[in-house]
Amino acid sequence: MNINARIEEAFAPVRAAIAEQRIPGGVLGVVTSSGQSAYRYAGNAQCEPLRRAMTQDTWFDLASLTKVLFTAPRILSHIDNGVMALDDPLITVLPDLHQYHSNSWIRQITFGQCLSHQTPLPAVEPIYTYGRDADLLRAFVLQRNWRKGSPVYSDINYILLGLALERIEGKRIRDMSPGAGFAFHADANDSAATERCTWRGTVLCGEVHDDNCHALQGAGHAGLFGTANSILAYSLELLNGNAGSARVLETQRTPVSDSRTYGWERMHQGWSGGERCSEKTIGHTGFTGTGLWLDFDAGLSWTLLTNRIHPTRHAETGIDALRRTVGECLY
Helix, strand or coil: CCHHHHHHHHHHHHHHHHHCCCCCEEEEEEEECCCCEEEEEEEEEECCCCCEECCCCCEEECCCHHHHHHHHHHHHHHHHCCCCCCCCEHHHCCCCCCCCCCCCHHHHCEHHHHHCCCCCCCCCCCHHHHCCCHHHHHHHHHHCCCCCCCCCCCHHHHHHHHHHHHHHHCCCHHHCCCCCCEECCCCHHHECCCCEECCCCEECCCCCCCHHHHHHCCCCCCCCEECHHHHHHHHHHHHCCCCCCHHHHHHHHCECCCCEECCCEECCCCCCCCCCCCCCEEEEEECCCEEEEEECCCCEEEEEEECCCCCCCCCCCCHHHHHHHHHHHCC
């Protein structure tokens, strides 16, 4: 593969989206299993209240990429070490989960179900609107009588997994090591800005965008910051089977449903990675405009990082189609 030619073609639609002012800026990084890498970037990291250019080294709020870059592999490592099993209920580690209702369906939810979004928990809840005391909000999450529905992609799954991590390791997530090249905050001067937050009263930059993660002062579903360089360094380790034990890697690639593994989204029709990748491809996206995909058959990984919610999420950016187009142009 001529990686430089492919990335030029793949970045063209990103340049077009920037020129059409659908997104402020973006960074595309590509790496092969042999270690070849290439990057392209354009546009602005911030447009208001000041303007800063995007660079290859710009830090991004990775949003839900936190789930697959931090929370899932960390939970799976504890499973690999025998602390608990995939089929164990969360109460193995969180015995106080919905503790006033001993026969509750909530107490039967397993680690594997949360990792693969197979629980009846809701997609999201405005936890931050219930107060600003992080300890009380944790108690609220644990004792909430969550509404039961059909399985959906759910932040609540990973908020609970984050609470389990904190209980296992005896520290808050923000006191844990996020991994080489990652952090739980970033210097505003080096970061891509996200949204002008209506309740925090400022344009967020280097501070986590996700409202619930901010209120909880760290959570399992969001909060990680990183650069295209750090993401590709990690994905190269994944491609070559060097990111954790073989069993942890294999579990992350194990199909659980038509569209999910234990942590990741897997290749399926209409998904974010496009239609040309192999069936052995996994990926994930983040609300702020981020994404990462790994094709193990092709030995190829790519990350597309944008600040598509700057200065507001309430705009049509075409991010879904852009992600698919970029992925298809790489083949």
